[in-house]
Amino acid sequence: MKSLFEQMGGAYILQDNYYLPNLTLPAEENKTIGIWGHRHLRYLKQHRKVFYTNLLTSGRLNGYLADIDKQAEDMFLRLAKQMAEREGVTEQLKAENQMEWVCRMNNIRSRAMEIVNADLIFNE
Numbered sequence: 001m002k003s004l005f006e007q008m009g010g011a012y013i014l015q016d017n018y019y020l021p022n023l024t025l026p027a028e029e030n031k032t033i034g035i036w037g038h039r040h041l042r043y044l045k046q047h048r049k050v051f052y053t054n055l056l057t058s059g060r061l062n063g064y065l066a067d068i069d070k071q072a073e074d075m076f077l078r079l080a081k082q083m084a085e086r087e088g089v090t091e092q093l094k095a096e097n098q099m100e101w102v103c104r105m106n107n108i109r110s111r112a113m114e115i116v117n118a119d120l121i122f123n124e
Contacts, residue, residue, distance in 0.1 A: 031062055036076075037069030040121045072120045079112035080105075
């Protein structure tokens with residue numbers, strides 16, 4: 001008599017005197033994931049384990065992380081540009097006072113990173 005697993009098309013494999021289900025993950029398109037995607041992956045593994053497992057077993061994890069990575073990068077660049085324009089951090093300032101420009105741009109990048117982390121990376 002076949003088990004329900006076998007009736008549904010599953011198969012078993014013998015390993016060390018035990019029959020284990022022969023399970024494989026579905027094929028998934030391999031997309032490049034940047035720093036934002038890796039941060040979100042770490043967050044999912046630590047705080048959203050069920051969601052992570054569902055994405056992994058359905059074959060959608062890589063695509064999901066690549067999408068989050070692109071959204072976060074676009075948001076970060078847009079925010080940094082908007083903040084720099086609003087605060088008068090220009091190429092002219094860069095030419096006249098490089099240290100001031102670097103200091104202000106680092107501050108802008110830090111604030112933009114905090115916003116992206118709060119809105120996308122650690123909030124899904």
